[in-house]
Amino acid sequence: MGVPGAFRVLGGLWPPPDAPAVYSLDGLLAFALLLVCTCAHLRKVPRLRAWLLSEKRGLWGVFYKAAVIGTRLHVAVAVSCVLMAFYVLVLK
Numbered sequence: 001m002g003v004p005g006a007f008r009v010l011g012g013l014w015p016p017p018d019a020p021a022v023y024s025l026d027g028l029l030a031f032a033l034l035l036v037c038t039c040a041h042l043r044k045v046p047r048l049r050a051w052l053l054s055e056k057r058g059l060w061g062v063f064y065k066a067a068v069i070g071t072r073l074h075v076a077v078a079v080s081c082v083l084m085a086f087y088v089l090v091l092k
Contacts, residue, residue: 026087033081039063040070040077 042048042063053064070077 026084026092030084030088033077033084035063036066036070036077037081039067040074043067043071 039053043053052060053067055061056064
């Protein structure tokens with residue numbers, strides 16, 4: 001009984017049946033790809049680069065590192081985005 005892939009935690013199901021997409025692997029991958037692509041595009045804007053992507057440590061460092069990944073691995077990121085779009089639009 002219950003939802004496939006769910007397990008009981010303190011009398012309830014985890015993850016809940018109406019859980020947001022961030023709790024699924026495909027939702028997490030889509031979020032990561034959007035973060036990398038957005039930061040890579042923001043890196044091309046000079047004012048935003050100086051303001052948003054100048055810090056290399058802490059929370060703002062995550063955005064810097066995502067921008068570096070998106071810039072250096074742009075071919076792999078583009079292929080991943082196309083595959084994720086195909087998955088979301090056709091297979092899911």
